[in-house]
Structure formats: structure tokens, C-alpha cells
Amino acid sequence: DAGVIQSPRHEVTEMGQEVTLRCKPISGHNSLFWYRQTMMRGLELLIYFNNNVPIDDSGMPEDRFSAKMPNASFSTLKIQPSEPRDSAVYFCASSLVARIEDYGYTFGSGTRLTVV
């Protein structure tokens, strides 16, 4: 299995632009999570899906952030409009709830977002 695939790996954009981050979870996993990592705030859970349904989006910082999971093999995190304080590494992770004790979450390589 190729693991959790995130794209792009790096994104530099200007303030005010729309940014879309993409994630392909591991086939067969039924939960998907979006995290943001910064030096100041550490790893923050933004939103998670179970069987493609958003379960908890309480970590989404503002209405500028939105996430979708149209099917079991694809999810997007969109920021519109982007601001410099959104600069961070964004991780996508997936898991099979029944095997989480053995494998935890599997994380993607992350997208490093820089908003200038």
C-alpha cells in the first residue's frame, strides 16, 4: 500500500488566495483526520470523518476553513481566503477503527503551507 498520500508537499501562496490541500487515505480505512502543526500550538485536530461523514469539526479555526470527503478515497481541506497565520504543516491521517490499537493512525507526509 502506498500509504496516505497528500498533495502538494509544499505550497506557497499570497494572502487572500484560495488554497486546497488534498488527501488520499489508505484503501479500506474508514476514518480520516486533518491536523495542523505549528511550533506555537503543536498538533491540532481540525476535523475528522467517519465513513465519509464529518463527525467533529470543532477544531476548524474559522469559516475560512472547509473540508470535504466526497468518497472513501479522497478528501480536501480548503482555506479561502488564506492568511499568513494559516502557515503551518497540514497532516492528513487515516485509520481503520477496528485496528487502531495495532496501527494507530497512519499519517501522510504533510503539506507545508506558507502564506505570504
Next chain:
Amino acid sequence: AQKITQTQPGMFVQEKEAVTLDCTYDTSDQSYGLFWYKQPSSGEMIFLIYQGSYDEQNATEGRYSLNFQKARKSANLVISASQLGDSAMYFCAMREPPRDDKIIFGKGTRLHILP
């Protein structure tokens, strides 16, 4: 309220020595799970070990073991015979099923292994 507390922002340890990374947690649930992840400088998050709240024995995985003290609400990670490749950021995390499936992470401890 912070649910996962890692009190050691950074540690320096001599190669081949054992290392203990501290983690305390806060929950009122009886059913929960504790995780440790490693994040090397390359940035990826690597799952190391899991301990369930009902597990009677401490979890072990190769050189990693989890010192689980339920009454004290601590779940310290022990790395035996440390290696240079163990230098990384280490995160303790918790999940509280069935109420909640999400994993919440602590702030992490940066471990430096000295040759």
C-alpha cells in the same frame, strides 16, 4: 483543559542509555487508549506503541515499552539502549472511545541522543 501533558520540552541522553519520556493524561472515562508517536526531523509521524486502559500488562514493541500507571494517570515511554536514530520529537496522545474517536496529542518532547 489540557488532556495530555508532556513536561519535558527537551532531553539530552547519551547513546546506549535508556530513556524515559514522561506523559500524564486527564480523563474521567474508564475506557481510553494511549499512543506514542515519533516525528523525526524529516517530519513524518510514526506510530510507536499503544496501551489500552483495560490492558493489564504494559505494552512493549521492540525497544519501546510503555510504563502505564493508571492510578497516577501516567503513560511514560521507555526507550531501551538508545540509538542516534532515536533523536526526534515524541508525542503522547489519547483517544476516548466510545465517546470520542479522535486522538488528542500532547505538545511533545524533543529527544537528542548524544554520541
